[in-house]
Amino acid sequence: MKVSSSNFKSNARQALDDKQLQSALNHVRNNFISKRSKARLDLPEFDALRDNARAIKDHTLEHLDFYLEHYERKVVESGGKVHWAADAVEARGIIMDICRKTNAKTVTKGKSMISEEISLNEFLAANSIIPVETDLGEYIIQLRGENPSHIIAPAVHLNIDQVRDEFRKAHTHLSPNRPMNEPETLLGEAREILRGKFLTAELGITGANFLVAETGSSLIVTNEGNGDLTQILPRVHVVLASIDKIVPTLEDLAQITRVLARSATGQEITVYSTLSTGPRRKEDEDGPEEYHVVLLDNGRSSMLGTEFSEMLRCIRCGACMNHCPVYQAVGGHAYGWVYPGPMGAVLTPSLIGVDKAGHLPNASTFCGRCEAVCPMRIPLPKMMRSWREREFEQHLVPPAHRKNLALWAWLAKHRRLYRLTTGLAARILAIRGGLSKRINKLPMAEGWTKHRILPAPEGATFMKLYRRRLRKGR
């Protein structure tokens, strides 16, 4: 995927001006938050489960090598194969190899953010293999040539009219006058088309919500059942997952999934939770003949042991972005790469470099709501601040900001000059505010006064008035 994170500001401006996007984002602003809140209240032990989930992942990350190797052994025992990919190029190469050996022409796909991370669809298409997204949201944005704008609701930036238009354009074998008013009708139409693809595809690629070391299984959670058809019907099933998806046991998996759906959609559990372990066994009625797992690192192992390692606890529920005032304002595309919102603001600089994604950790008010709702209790604001520190150390901060900050910090350390400056500033601004107590325009602060007035100070500083009061003996 092309990276446009460095254009965050102009992306954001466009998003704010986009009336259609703004109306679509109301879904995030209204539904996700109230549903999670209700799900949490309905489960008294929710917060205790979060603590357990965090402990499970912390333990796993401390022994990541052990659990990954154990997982590989179990996959092999069940007749599958694990392929280790250090980066996107290796992962694509491995998948291409498997496609060639399978003689695959059509590849069905379950929803996978790792697939976005390695730009798999573009790559497959360039190699004359047709990738077919089977998650409804992913299917819609694939038709539109777009990327997901949310990690669990990839088409949340669209409304029904746009979907209808897209289907009319794409499904030309159907009557242009067919009724398409109800969401169910559109869903039925997509299902009809996808059924055919499920049956023709030679290879199916799914992501994984979790990989279980104990059994060598992968778990996908979906609400559409498309993932099941993707991994059961084709001759070859490829699981594409990153190394941080591993959990030790099925019991651990059960614990973490209890907080996953509740945090994501407010469901107690998703409609489908499907484990797959190796290829079809003799006694199985269905399933793939071959089972491959492509395990992607892509920079994650280098996060271990740094101030960003806790990010690897993330289970991709999307609660942080749903509750983020910045995400709610601009949507996911403005973030300019695969992962938007607070989790993206931390993860994106780790994966593609802070030089390219420096805006993201800065575009936060530090309101802390992301951390407050994160089921894995990831300290997202703290890590965004760590990125800001790295940027400051590496001189990636604009020189003017740096200079202003240095001047202010110097003053804050020199009390007398600080008093002189603040006293003067209070007086000048108060005069400028006049009787109305409002400043409509202020040089150097256009960012503020373009959208608001600046309330004028009362007059003298507190310190000055307080000293005066002390002198008068109160």
Added chain:
Amino acid sequence: MSKIDKKGPSSKVALFVTCLVDLFRPTVGFASIKLLEDAGCQVHVPVRQTCCGQPAWNSGSRKDTRDIAKQVITIFEKYEYVVAPSGSCAGMLKVHYQELFRDIPEWDSRAERFASKVFELTSFLTEVLGVTNVKAKLNSRVTYHDSCAGLRELNISDQPRKLLKSVDGLSLHEMNDSEACCGFGGTFAVKYSEISNFIVTEKTENIERTEPDLLLAGDLGCLLNIAGKLKYQGSKIEVRHVAEVLANMCEGKPIAGRD
């Protein structure tokens, strides 16, 4: 939040004024002093104080932040309590200083000890001093905005509301999403002004729908932002810091004046 031993009156309290109160709204400082003195405290205002260092901390300059934090700790650690009329600054002193010095021997323990003395004003009044009533009167329909740092770092939510309910004549009406950010975020408001504008507009819409006479909050950053937007939109709603109301000090003009 940890349990706090209830201390009797005449506790020695140092007021951390905060740089925004010092510069923009001295009334909040005097209101804080009055509230603390009325509750029986001896209030000191160390004259060497400047700022808590948050602008440097949030801009990624750890060295400047440490220098300023050391200065604050050195000035304030001798007092029994340190109280600030701001959840944001109190959070900086109480929560972030500990993080800042975690790997520096001597300072890590000093920061930890210091943290145990620091309180946001309404939390100190209710939880440490056990204040349940204030002697104040204001005939006004009021709504209260929860500032993010106070709410999520220090659990400030019920404390100001409890005290406000004891104000004679005041009626408190909750707005929608009172816990949502106002979009201030320090330099965020200037660096990402369009996004900040979107967020504060949502906030002022929620405030307007509640039809209050007066908006209150416990943090001057949020208040300057919200008042600035309300007045830009021509709203008649007045804006004050919660301490002004609790201390019965509403004679002066509200933040951004009055229409």
